[in-house]
Amino acid sequence: MSEISSAKPPEEPVKGNQPENKGTEKAKAKKGSAVFASRSRTSIGTLYAWPMGAWFSLFFVVPLVIIMLYSFLKKGLYGGVEYKFTFDAYIKMCNLSYFKVFLRTVYISTLSTLITILLALPCGYAMARSRHQTVFLFMVIIPFWTNSLIRIFAWMSILGNEGFINQMLHMLGLTESYLKLLYNQQAVILVSVYMYLPYAILPIFTAIDKFDFSLLEAAQDLGAGKLTAIWRVLLPNIKSGIVTALIFTFIPIFGAYTVPLLVGGKDSYMIGNIIVDQVNKTRNWPLASAFAMIITVVSTAGVLWMMSSSKKEATLKTKADGDQRQ
Numbered sequence: 001m002s003e004i005s006s007a008k009p010p011e012e013p014v015k016g017n018q019p020e021n022k023g024t025e026k027a028k029a030k031k032g033s034a035v036f037a038s039r040s041r042t043s044i045g046t047l048y049a050w051p052m053g054a055w056f057s058l059f060f061v062v063p064l065v066i067i068m069l070y071s072f073l074k075k076g077l078y079g080g081v082e083y084k085f086t087f088d089a090y091i092k093m094c095n096l097s098y099f100k101v102f103l104r105t106v107y108i109s110t111l112s113t114l115i116t117i118l119l120a121l122p123c124g125y126a127m128a129r130s131r132h133q134t135v136f137l138f139m140v141i142i143p144f145w146t147n148s149l150i151r152i153f154a155w156m157s158i159l160g161n162e163g164f165i166n167q168m169l170h171m172l173g174l175t176e177s178y179l180k181l182l183y184n185q186q187a188v189i190l191v192s193v194y195m196y197l198p199y200a201i202l203p204i205f206t207a208i209d210k211f212d213f214s215l216l217e218a219a220q221d222l223g224a225g226k227l228t229a230i231w232r233v234l235l236p237n238i239k240s241g242i243v244t245a246l247i248f249t250f251i252p253i254f255g256a257y258t259v260p261l262l263v264g265g266k267d268s269y270m271i272g273n274i275i276v277d278q279v280n281k282t283r284n285w286p287l288a289s290a291f292a293m294i295i296t297v298v299s300t301a302g303v304l305w306m307m308s309s310s311k312k313e314a315t316l317k318t319k320a321d322g323d324q325r326q
């Protein structure tokens with residue numbers, strides 16, 4: 001009996017802890033549901049990304065890998081390749097004549113790009129400040145509705161010996177014989193600027209349209225002139241648009257083929273023409289692939305530069321916003 005009386009009754013659960021346990025269970029349930037929702041969103045996003053990834057791999061990565069492999073193979077006797085590893089294509093590419101073509105391509109592409117950017121900056125600024133942005137955008141986009149070959153042939157009819165400009169000059173008595181406006185580097189640069197000017201205007205317009213123009217007024221109130229305010233305030237804030245315009249202009253001109261073929265002469269032979277001639281005429285596929293790899297490397301470097309520039313600008317903007325909040 002003493003043992004029974006000395007035994008302690010079982011402790012009852014404390015009622016005060018019950019709400020706390022219920023709250024913990026609810027929190028765990030919410031956390032579990034949130035994790036499940038995030039996983040489901042991730043799976044759905046992965047499912048949506050598969051078609052794009054497959055398309056990208058099939059039509060971009062695989063051809064690029066094939067071109068890279070071909071550049072290290074031996075030229076076939078009647079075209080094609082022999083599956084023997086060699087550096088012959090890259091050794092032939094170091095020929096002095098090819099190096100001159102490379103320098104010419106860089107010169108024409110760089111000069112055309114600079115002219116295009118200089119023309120696109122005032123156009124983008126005027127469009128961003130205008131009340132009729134839709135009309136101007138429509139006018140910029142209209143050339144995309146016409147085939148590029150038709151536009152090139154239109155310039156050939158304008159610049160030709162019997163073209164519009166020479167006929168007008170002859171009618172006005174300013175010249176007795178025609179001017180050689182076609183089949184030279186100047187014609188290639190002019191037509192290239194015309195062809196790729198919309199690609200430069202659109203990103204610059206987008207960047208300027210997001211710019212806070214009160215900053216220009218503040219700079220002028222502090223004593224800066226209009227040109228100084230544009231140089232020190234506007235241009236640094238639209239750097240991403242300018243970089244994008246540079247990439248969208250330089251890379252297509254660097255690998256252009258039809259423009260130098262149709263309106264250029266012997267002094268306008270570029271890398272794109274070498275690639276086509278090596279494939280169709282000489283049938284040296286490894287050498288054509290080696291030159292194609294140069295364009296690929298230049299394009300990749302340009303895209304990486306654009307991405308790093310955009311990332312730096314986003315970081316600086318985030319940091320500036322954080323300083324303003326503090």
